[in-house]
Amino acid sequence: MTYHSGSRAVQDRVGVRDLADHVGQAIGQGIRPVAAAFLELQPMLIVGGAEPGGVGAPDGVGAVWASLLTGAPGFVRATGPRQISVTRGLPPADPLAPALSVPGTPVGTLALDPRTRRRMRLNGRARPTPRGFAVEADQVFANCPKYLQKRESYETVVERVPDAPRRGTELSASQREFIETADTFFLATVHAHGADASHRGGNPGFVHIASPYELWWRDYPGNSMFLTLGNLAGDPRAGLLFLDWRTGATLQLTGEARTEYAPDGERTVRFTLTEVIESPTASPLRWSAPEYSPANP
Numbered sequence: 001m002t003y004h005s006g007s008r009a010v011q012d013r014v015g016v017r018d019l020a021d022h023v024g025q026a027i028g029q030g031i032r033p034v035a036a037a038f039l040e041l042q043p044m045l046i047v048g049g050a051e052p053g054g055v056g057a058p059d060g061v062g063a064v065w066a067s068l069l070t071g072a073p074g075f076v077r078a079t080g081p082r083q084i085s086v087t088r089g090l091p092p093a094d095p096l097a098p099a100l101s102v103p104g105t106p107v108g109t110l111a112l113d114p115r116t117r118r119r120m121r122l123n124g125r126a127r128p129t130p131r132g133f134a135v136e137a138d139q140v141f142a143n144c145p146k147y148l149q150k151r152e153s154y155e156t157v158v159e160r161v162p163d164a165p166r167r168g169t170e171l172s173a174s175q176r177e178f179i180e181t182a183d184t185f186f187l188a189t190v191h192a193h194g195a196d197a198s199h200r201g202g203n204p205g206f207v208h209i210a211s212p213y214e215l216w217w218r219d220y221p222g223n224s225m226f227l228t229l230g231n232l233a234g235d236p237r238a239g240l241l242f243l244d245w246r247t248g249a250t251l252q253l254t255g256e257a258r259t260e261y262a263p264d265g266e267r268t269v270r271f272t273l274t275e276v277i278e279s280p281t282a283s284p285l286r287w288s289a290p291e292y293s294p295a296n297p
Contacts, residue, residue: 003020003024003225003230004191004192004193004230004234005234006191006229006230006231006232006233006234006235007020007225007226007227007229007230007231007233008230009230009233010226010229010230010233010259011224011225011226011230013261014224014226014265016224016226019224020224020225020226023223023224023225024225026141026142027139027140027141028139028140028141029082029137029138029139029140030081030082030137030140031078031080031081031082031083031084031122031137031140032140035078035120035140035142036077036078038111038113038118038120039076039077039078039084039111039120040073040074040076040077040078041073041113042073042076042111042112042113043070043071043072043073043075043154043156043285044068044069044070044071044111044112044283044285045068045069045070045076045086045109045110045111046066046067046068046069046109046110046111046112046186046197046241047066047067047068047069047090047096047100047107047108047109047197048064048065048066048067048107048108048109048110048186048187048188048189048195048196048197048239049064049065049096049099049100049105049106049107049108049126049188049190049195050062050063050064050065050099050106050190050195050237051063051064051065051095051096051098051099052098052099052102063095063237063239063254063255063274063275064188064189064190064195064237064238064239064254065094065095065096065188065239065241065252065254066186066187066188066197066239066240066241066252067090067094067095067096067241067252068241068243068250068282068283069086069088069090070088070283070284070285071087071088072156075087075088076111079134082124082136082137082140083134083135083136083137084109084122084134084135084137085129085131085132085133085134086132086133086134086135087131087132088131088132089128089132089133093164093165095252095254095277099126100126100128100133101128102128103125103126103127103128104125104126104127105125105126105127106123106124106125106126106190106193106194106195107123107124107125107126107135107195107197108121108122108123108188108189108194108195108196108197108198109121109122109123109135109197110186110197110198110199112148112199114148114149114150114151114245114287114290115150115151115152115153115154117145117148117150117293118142118145119142119143119145119148119199120140120141120142120143121139121140121141121142121143121196121197121198122135122137122139122140123137123138123139123194123195123196123197124136124137124138124139124194125138138194139194143199143222143223144222144223145293145295146220146222146293146295147199147200147201147202147220147293147295147296148184148199148201148293149183149184149201149290149291149292149293150290150291150293151245151287151288151289151290151291152288152291153287153288154285154286154287154288155285155286156284156285156286157248157284157286158284163279163280163281165277165278165279166277166278166279166280167275167276167277168275168276168278169273169274169275169276170212170213170273170276171209171212171213171215171273171276172212175251175276175278176209176212178242178244178249178251179207179209179215179242179251180204180205180207180208180209181204181205182204182207182242183201183202183203183204183206183290183292184199184200184201184242184243184245185199185200185201185207185240185241185242185243186198186199186200186240186241186243187199187200187228187238187239187240187241188238188239188240188241189227189228189231189232189235189237189238189239189257190231190235190237191230191231191234191235192234192235196227196228196231198227198228200217201293201296202217202218202220202296202297203292203296203297206218206296206297210270212273213272213273214270214271214272214273215270215271215273216268216269216270216271217268217269218266218267218268218269218297219259219267219268219269220295220297229259229267229269232257232258232259232269233259236256236257236258237254237255237256238254238255238256238257238271239252239253239254240252240253240254240271241253243282243283245285245286245287245290246286246287247280247286248281248282248283248284248285248286249278249279249280249281249282249283250278250279250282250283251276251277251278251279252276252277252279253271253273253275253276253277254273254274254275254276255271255272255273255274255275256271256272256274257269257270257271257272258270
Protein backbone atom coordinates (compact mmCIF):
# COMPACT_ATOMS: atom_id res chain seq x y z
CA MET A 1 0.00 0.00 0.00
CA THR A 2 1.16 3.55 -0.74
CA TYR A 3 0.45 5.92 2.15
CA HIS A 4 -0.12 9.60 1.56
CA SER A 5 2.11 12.24 3.16
CA GLY A 6 -0.19 12.83 6.15
CA SER A 7 -0.11 9.20 7.27
CA ARG A 8 3.64 9.03 6.66
CA ALA A 9 4.20 12.11 8.82
CA VAL A 10 2.29 10.57 11.74
CA GLN A 11 3.97 7.16 11.31
CA ASP A 12 7.39 8.82 11.39
CA ARG A 13 6.50 10.95 14.40
CA VAL A 14 5.39 7.86 16.33
CA GLY A 15 8.22 5.71 14.94
CA VAL A 16 6.18 2.96 13.31
CA ARG A 17 6.91 3.34 9.58
CA ASP A 18 8.31 -0.20 9.22
CA LEU A 19 5.35 -1.71 11.08
CA ALA A 20 2.93 0.34 8.98
CA ASP A 21 4.55 -0.96 5.80
CA HIS A 22 4.10 -4.52 7.03
CA VAL A 23 0.47 -4.05 8.10
CA GLY A 24 -0.34 -2.16 4.92
CA GLN A 25 0.38 -5.25 2.84
CA ALA A 26 -3.07 -6.51 3.89
CA ILE A 27 -4.78 -3.64 2.08
CA GLY A 28 -5.89 -4.38 -1.45
CA GLN A 29 -8.45 -3.32 -4.03
CA GLY A 30 -10.20 -6.65 -4.40
CA ILE A 31 -13.06 -8.06 -2.32
CA ARG A 32 -12.22 -11.60 -1.28
CA PRO A 33 -14.94 -14.25 -1.00
CA VAL A 34 -14.76 -14.25 2.81
CA ALA A 35 -15.26 -10.47 2.80
CA ALA A 36 -18.17 -10.73 0.36
CA ALA A 37 -19.83 -13.33 2.59
CA PHE A 38 -19.32 -11.10 5.63
CA LEU A 39 -20.93 -8.11 3.91
CA GLU A 40 -24.09 -10.00 2.98
CA LEU A 41 -24.77 -10.81 6.64
CA GLN A 42 -24.68 -7.23 7.87
CA PRO A 43 -27.78 -5.16 8.71
CA MET A 44 -25.94 -1.82 8.84
CA LEU A 45 -23.26 0.15 7.03
CA ILE A 46 -21.42 3.35 8.01
CA VAL A 47 -20.72 5.82 5.20
CA GLY A 48 -18.32 8.75 5.52
CA GLY A 49 -17.56 11.60 3.17
CA ALA A 50 -18.03 15.30 2.45
CA GLU A 51 -21.21 17.04 1.43
CA PRO A 52 -21.13 19.13 -1.76
CA GLY A 53 -19.71 22.53 -0.92
CA GLY A 54 -20.65 26.03 -1.83
CA VAL A 55 -18.54 28.92 -3.05
CA GLY A 56 -15.18 28.96 -1.31
CA ALA A 57 -15.42 25.41 0.05
CA PRO A 58 -12.04 23.61 0.01
CA ASP A 59 -11.68 21.35 -3.06
CA GLY A 60 -15.28 22.16 -3.96
CA VAL A 61 -16.66 20.14 -1.03
CA GLY A 62 -18.10 21.12 2.31
CA ALA A 63 -18.51 19.62 5.75
CA VAL A 64 -17.53 16.01 6.48
CA TRP A 65 -20.13 13.64 7.94
CA ALA A 66 -20.49 10.03 9.04
CA SER A 67 -23.92 8.50 8.32
CA LEU A 68 -25.76 5.27 9.15
CA LEU A 69 -27.54 3.00 6.67
CA THR A 70 -29.56 -0.05 7.74
CA GLY A 71 -31.43 -2.77 5.90
CA ALA A 72 -32.20 -6.46 5.81
CA PRO A 73 -29.00 -8.55 5.48
CA GLY A 74 -28.07 -8.56 1.83
CA PHE A 75 -28.87 -4.89 1.28
CA VAL A 76 -25.11 -4.36 0.88
CA ARG A 77 -23.17 -6.94 -1.09
CA ALA A 78 -20.25 -7.40 -3.45
CA THR A 79 -21.35 -7.17 -7.09
CA GLY A 80 -17.92 -7.38 -8.67
CA PRO A 81 -14.31 -8.05 -7.75
CA ARG A 82 -13.89 -4.41 -6.70
CA GLN A 83 -17.48 -3.20 -6.24
CA ILE A 84 -20.17 -3.19 -3.59
CA SER A 85 -23.78 -2.26 -4.24
CA VAL A 86 -26.17 -0.86 -1.65
CA THR A 87 -29.88 -1.20 -2.34
CA ARG A 88 -30.87 1.71 -0.13
CA GLY A 89 -29.93 5.35 -0.22
CA LEU A 90 -29.48 7.71 2.67
CA PRO A 91 -32.61 9.57 3.86
CA PRO A 92 -33.12 12.79 1.91
CA ALA A 93 -32.51 14.85 5.06
CA ASP A 94 -29.09 13.28 5.64
CA PRO A 95 -26.31 15.74 4.79
CA LEU A 96 -24.42 13.12 2.75
CA ALA A 97 -27.41 12.19 0.57
CA PRO A 98 -26.69 14.81 -2.13
CA ALA A 99 -23.05 13.68 -2.39
CA LEU A 100 -24.06 10.11 -3.19
CA SER A 101 -26.01 11.35 -6.23
CA VAL A 102 -22.79 12.70 -7.79
CA PRO A 103 -20.77 10.06 -9.71
CA GLY A 104 -17.19 9.75 -8.50
CA THR A 105 -17.78 11.05 -4.98
CA PRO A 106 -15.07 9.75 -2.59
CA VAL A 107 -16.57 7.77 0.29
CA GLY A 108 -15.38 5.55 3.09
CA THR A 109 -17.55 2.64 4.21
CA LEU A 110 -17.38 0.47 7.30
CA ALA A 111 -19.29 -2.75 7.91
CA LEU A 112 -19.20 -3.80 11.55
CA ASP A 113 -20.67 -6.88 13.21
CA PRO A 114 -20.93 -6.49 17.00
CA ARG A 115 -21.97 -10.16 17.29
CA THR A 116 -18.56 -11.38 16.11
CA ARG A 117 -16.50 -8.23 16.77
CA ARG A 118 -15.42 -8.14 13.15
CA ARG A 119 -15.21 -5.14 10.85
CA MET A 120 -14.38 -4.42 7.24
CA ARG A 121 -13.49 -1.12 5.59
CA LEU A 122 -13.89 -0.29 1.92
CA ASN A 123 -12.93 3.12 0.56
CA GLY A 124 -13.54 4.23 -2.99
CA ARG A 125 -15.74 6.19 -5.36
CA ALA A 126 -19.52 6.15 -5.23
CA ARG A 127 -22.02 6.44 -8.05
CA PRO A 128 -25.81 6.47 -7.90
CA THR A 129 -27.83 3.44 -9.04
CA PRO A 130 -31.59 3.04 -9.52
CA ARG A 131 -31.94 1.38 -6.08
CA GLY A 132 -29.25 3.18 -4.11
CA PHE A 133 -25.55 3.48 -4.89
CA ALA A 134 -22.43 1.48 -5.71
CA VAL A 135 -18.82 1.97 -4.60
CA GLU A 136 -15.81 1.07 -6.72
CA ALA A 137 -13.07 0.10 -4.28
CA ASP A 138 -9.66 1.72 -3.95
CA GLN A 139 -8.89 0.16 -0.55
CA VAL A 140 -10.34 -2.96 1.09
CA PHE A 141 -9.16 -4.26 4.43
CA ALA A 142 -10.20 -5.71 7.77
CA ASN A 143 -9.25 -4.41 11.22
CA CYS A 144 -8.51 -6.28 14.42
CA PRO A 145 -11.29 -6.53 17.06
CA LYS A 146 -9.61 -4.08 19.45
CA TYR A 147 -12.03 -1.77 21.29
CA LEU A 148 -15.09 -3.38 19.68
CA GLN A 149 -17.89 -4.05 22.17
CA LYS A 150 -19.69 -7.35 21.65
CA ARG A 151 -23.45 -7.29 21.33
CA GLU A 152 -25.06 -10.70 21.14
CA SER A 153 -28.12 -10.06 19.02
CA TYR A 154 -30.40 -7.52 17.45
CA GLU A 155 -34.04 -7.20 16.52
CA THR A 156 -35.72 -5.01 13.95
CA VAL A 157 -38.68 -2.96 15.09
CA VAL A 158 -41.52 -2.05 12.77
CA GLU A 159 -40.45 1.03 10.88
CA ARG A 160 -42.54 4.13 11.29
CA VAL A 161 -42.44 7.65 9.93
CA PRO A 162 -39.03 9.00 11.04
CA ASP A 163 -38.98 11.95 13.38
CA ALA A 164 -37.60 15.10 11.80
CA PRO A 165 -33.89 15.54 12.54
CA ARG A 166 -33.02 18.26 15.01
CA ARG A 167 -30.18 20.56 13.97
CA GLY A 168 -28.09 22.79 16.16
CA THR A 169 -24.71 24.46 16.52
CA GLU A 170 -23.94 23.34 20.07
CA LEU A 171 -24.53 20.28 22.23
CA SER A 172 -27.58 20.29 24.49
CA ALA A 173 -27.47 18.78 27.96
CA SER A 174 -29.14 15.57 26.75
CA GLN A 175 -26.77 15.32 23.79
CA ARG A 176 -23.77 15.73 26.08
CA GLU A 177 -25.11 12.87 28.22
CA PHE A 178 -25.63 10.79 25.05
CA ILE A 179 -21.94 11.20 24.19
CA GLU A 180 -20.57 10.79 27.70
CA THR A 181 -22.29 7.41 28.11
CA ALA A 182 -21.33 6.11 24.66
CA ASP A 183 -18.96 3.16 24.24
CA THR A 184 -18.59 3.54 20.45
CA PHE A 185 -18.54 6.17 17.76
CA PHE A 186 -17.64 6.32 14.08
CA LEU A 187 -15.27 8.85 12.57
CA ALA A 188 -15.22 10.10 8.97
CA THR A 189 -12.18 11.90 7.53
CA VAL A 190 -11.01 12.94 4.07
CA HIS A 191 -7.83 13.57 2.13
CA ALA A 192 -7.03 15.00 -1.30
CA HIS A 193 -7.97 11.80 -3.14
CA GLY A 194 -10.45 9.97 -0.94
CA ALA A 195 -12.41 9.46 2.25
CA ASP A 196 -12.38 7.03 5.16
CA ALA A 197 -14.76 5.81 7.87
CA SER A 198 -13.31 4.29 11.03
CA HIS A 199 -14.40 3.06 14.46
CA ARG A 200 -13.51 4.29 17.93
CA GLY A 201 -14.48 2.40 21.07
CA GLY A 202 -13.86 2.27 24.80
CA ASN A 203 -15.63 2.03 28.11
CA PRO A 204 -18.40 4.61 28.67
CA GLY A 205 -16.78 7.94 29.42
CA PHE A 206 -13.89 7.52 26.96
CA VAL A 207 -15.21 10.56 25.09
CA HIS A 208 -14.98 13.73 27.18
CA ILE A 209 -17.02 16.91 26.80
CA ALA A 210 -14.96 20.07 27.25
CA SER A 211 -17.77 22.51 26.37
CA PRO A 212 -20.96 22.60 24.27
CA TYR A 213 -18.65 23.07 21.27
CA GLU A 214 -15.70 20.79 22.01
CA LEU A 215 -15.04 17.18 22.94
CA TRP A 216 -11.91 15.03 23.11
CA TRP A 217 -10.74 11.43 23.36
CA ARG A 218 -7.49 9.54 23.73
CA ASP A 219 -6.21 7.92 20.57
CA TYR A 220 -5.67 4.32 21.66
CA PRO A 221 -2.94 2.19 20.02
CA GLY A 222 -4.23 0.56 16.85
CA ASN A 223 -2.88 -0.91 13.60
CA SER A 224 -0.12 1.73 13.20
CA MET A 225 -1.28 2.76 9.72
CA PHE A 226 -2.66 6.06 11.02
CA LEU A 227 -5.08 6.53 8.16
CA THR A 228 -7.42 8.68 10.26
CA LEU A 229 -4.80 10.82 12.00
CA GLY A 230 -2.94 11.08 8.71
CA ASN A 231 -6.04 12.45 7.03
CA LEU A 232 -6.54 14.95 9.85
CA ALA A 233 -2.92 16.08 9.54
CA GLY A 234 -3.70 17.33 6.05
CA ASP A 235 -7.38 18.23 6.36
CA PRO A 236 -8.94 18.84 9.81
CA ARG A 237 -12.54 18.36 8.66
CA ALA A 238 -14.19 15.43 10.40
CA GLY A 239 -17.58 13.86 11.04
CA LEU A 240 -18.60 11.86 14.11
CA LEU A 241 -21.54 9.47 14.43
CA PHE A 242 -22.85 8.28 17.80
CA LEU A 243 -25.47 5.52 17.92
CA ASP A 244 -27.79 4.62 20.77
CA TRP A 245 -27.82 0.86 20.33
CA ARG A 246 -30.94 0.50 22.52
CA THR A 247 -33.24 3.06 20.88
CA GLY A 248 -31.86 3.59 17.38
CA ALA A 249 -31.21 7.31 17.91
CA THR A 250 -28.12 8.89 16.36
CA LEU A 251 -26.06 12.03 16.79
CA GLN A 252 -24.10 13.27 13.77
CA LEU A 253 -21.47 15.91 14.43
CA THR A 254 -19.37 17.82 11.94
CA GLY A 255 -16.45 20.13 12.58
CA GLU A 256 -12.68 20.04 12.77
CA ALA A 257 -10.30 17.81 14.73
CA ARG A 258 -6.66 18.18 15.70
CA THR A 259 -4.24 15.75 17.32
CA GLU A 260 -2.12 16.67 20.34
CA TYR A 261 1.04 14.67 21.11
CA ALA A 262 2.27 14.46 24.70
CA PRO A 263 5.96 13.89 25.58
CA ASP A 264 5.09 10.47 27.01
CA GLY A 265 3.69 9.37 23.65
CA GLU A 266 0.01 9.70 24.52
CA ARG A 267 -2.17 11.16 21.79
CA THR A 268 -5.33 13.20 22.28
CA VAL A 269 -7.76 14.22 19.54
CA ARG A 270 -9.76 17.40 20.13
CA PHE A 271 -12.86 18.02 18.06
CA THR A 272 -14.52 21.42 17.64
CA LEU A 273 -18.18 21.28 16.62
CA THR A 274 -19.81 23.40 13.91
CA GLU A 275 -23.12 21.51 13.57
CA VAL A 276 -24.97 18.63 15.23
CA ILE A 277 -27.91 16.61 13.89
CA GLU A 278 -29.97 14.48 16.27
CA SER A 279 -32.20 11.80 14.70
CA PRO A 280 -34.36 10.04 17.33
CA THR A 281 -35.54 7.26 14.99
CA ALA A 282 -32.58 6.84 12.65
CA SER A 283 -32.22 3.07 13.04
CA PRO A 284 -34.84 0.30 13.38
CA LEU A 285 -32.22 -2.02 14.94
CA ARG A 286 -32.22 -2.75 18.67
CA TRP A 287 -29.12 -4.43 20.09
CA SER A 288 -28.45 -6.24 23.35
CA ALA A 289 -26.37 -4.78 26.18
CA PRO A 290 -22.62 -4.78 25.43
CA GLU A 291 -19.82 -7.01 26.59
CA TYR A 292 -16.96 -4.54 26.73
CA SER A 293 -13.77 -5.27 24.83
CA PRO A 294 -10.95 -6.65 27.02
CA ALA A 295 -8.64 -4.26 25.14
CA ASN A 296 -10.40 -1.17 26.54
CA PRO A 297 -8.09 0.79 28.87
